């Protein structure tokens with residue numbers, strides 16, 4: 172017996188409808204915003220991620236699935252979607268199209284993490300990227316798109332937290348102040364934070380250990396270090412969200428795990444999934460495209476974790492039960508099966524979803540099966556009916572049975588729906 176690799180999951184036939192429900196809402200709302208899909212490869216050259224996400228981040232330093240291919244190239248399974256989209260944008264000269272360019276992706280991503288509920292090694296993300304300007308309206312529209320999706324899914328109790336990480340100039344001053352503060356506390360923080368102090372000081376604010384959290388709560392705040400332009404930009408975004416009635420909270424602790432962010436960062440969080448409470452994270456990244464060799468362009472984007480959304484929907488009992496097929500065609504014997512298959516095919520052409528007996532079960536077992544798969548109607552093709560050119564139609568919810576000519580079945584069923 173070969174088992175599934177640690178940190179991965181099968182989506183079984185009885186739960187895939189949940190994924191399809193979530194994905195459909197994401198695709199429909201993307202379309203409503205005229206955001207179009209982009210598809211990129213599952214693997215990229217390792218350098219793309221180390222350069223864009225940043226060597227000092229957890230994702231690049233600890234979590235990547237990296238290997239040498241048979242040609243000796245270092246390849247990495249994508250740990251996220253943004254870097255690949257940026258690579259594709261530059262490589263395909265998408266900047267020559269009229270901007271802004273609004274794209275979404277629906278992908279699996281891979282991170283070597285310690286698996287737990289809502290934290291997998293292969294997980295799935297829906298993400299959006301807006302390319303084209305350092306305009307706060309892009310930030311606003313991307314956030315409202317994410318908000319519409321979470322609302323469209325029917326989720327409750329999700330909070331939007333926003334922050335500004337400033338531009339490279341004001342962030343530099345802030346990071347200096349942050350390091351000065353942490354220098355006094357280096358003896359108290361956890362080992363990971365000691366490492367962060369050198370490699371990625373902003374991440375000190377994001378530590379989940381209680382002692383580090385306490386130290387972070389008294390750290391200098393980025394708000395006090397923003398330059399005038401960054402401050403105005405952030406205030407404008409807050410104003411837009413307020414006037415659109417999108418509730419939010421300013422949270423200086425939102426720093427995000429990846430290096431490429433500038434100014435706006437945000438997360439949608441829930442208190443219902445423990446340490447895996449972030450269902451969506453994103454922000455502005457004005458330097459990413461130029462960092463990987465393209466012409467500088469203002470961008471903003473976000474990614475949602477689909478597993479976490481599905482867990483939350485389950486927790487909140489927000490999924491309706493899966494619908495069964497409209498009809499199950501019950502066949503008394505083999506000759507009836509041959510006719511039943513034709514009946515099923517005609518009903519499918521008329522737009523019904525139809526399942527038909529295929530395995531030689533008894534009539535009783537077939538009725539049981541029709542109930543089990545939650546068919547609305549059982550269409551019965553028996554020897555007697557076949558001789559008359561008719562079929563019986565039984566609605567399984569009330570047991571009422573009617574009979575009609577085989578050629579009239581589609582119409583007959585539509586009247587009884």
Ligand code: ATP
Nearest residue numbers: 284289290291294428449450451452474475476479
């Ligand atoms: P976390 O702080 O929970 O590790 P992150 O900051 O690493 O999240 P991002 O890189 O921003 O996550 O990815 C966007 C979203 O993808 C997250 O908000 C989360 O919903 C989801 N996600 C990230 N890593 C995983 C994972 N290992 N398993 C399941 N979902 C994940």
Ligand code: MG
Nearest residue numbers: 229230284428
């Ligand atoms: Mg992470």
